[in-house]
Amino acid sequence: MITPDPTTCGVLAESKRIAERAEKRYIPFSPHNVCSPVGTMACIHLCAAVPNADVLEYHALEVDWWNDLLERDEPLIDSGYIDVPTEPGLGIELDDETVDEHRLPGTDSFD
Numbered sequence: 001m002i003t004p005d006p007t008t009c010g011v012l013a014e015s016k017r018i019a020e021r022a023e024k025r026y027i028p029f030s031p032h033n034v035c036s037p038v039g040t041m042a043c044i045h046l047c048a049a050v051p052n053a054d055v056l057e058y059h060a061l062e063v064d065w066w067n068d069l070l071e072r073d074e075p076l077i078d079s080g081y082i083d084v085p086t087e088p089g090l091g092i093e094l095d096d097e098t099v100d101e102h103r104l105p106g107t108d109s110f111d
Contacts, residue, residue, distance in 0.1 A: 001054060005032040007039065012046050019050040028054035037070050040082070041090040048084045068098040
């Protein structure tokens with residue numbers, strides 16, 4: 001199994017190239033995912049685009065407001081699964097209030 005971190009190995013395009021090279025050698029692809037819901041959805045789209053995708057790592061169990069970052073009625077991860085959205089872009093919408101609540105001091109708002 002190969003587990004590249006898309007945030008450090010060249011983002012999505014390079015991660016996809018790594019997955020394609022691994023597929024030629026029958027190696028499963030499982031991205032290292034220590035991301036927000038935004039990065040997690042980018043990884044979901046990446047996994048949906050490669051035939052050798054296996055599992056997506058997830059590390060935000062201790063962040064109790066992780067699901068609140070998105071405007072949605074249900075949690076992003078349901079029983080260990082994430083549906084690939086059909087909406088434009090990543091298929092998610094940020095909750096601006098939650099983003100503002102957890103913004104680092106001194107950073108600009110999205111307004």
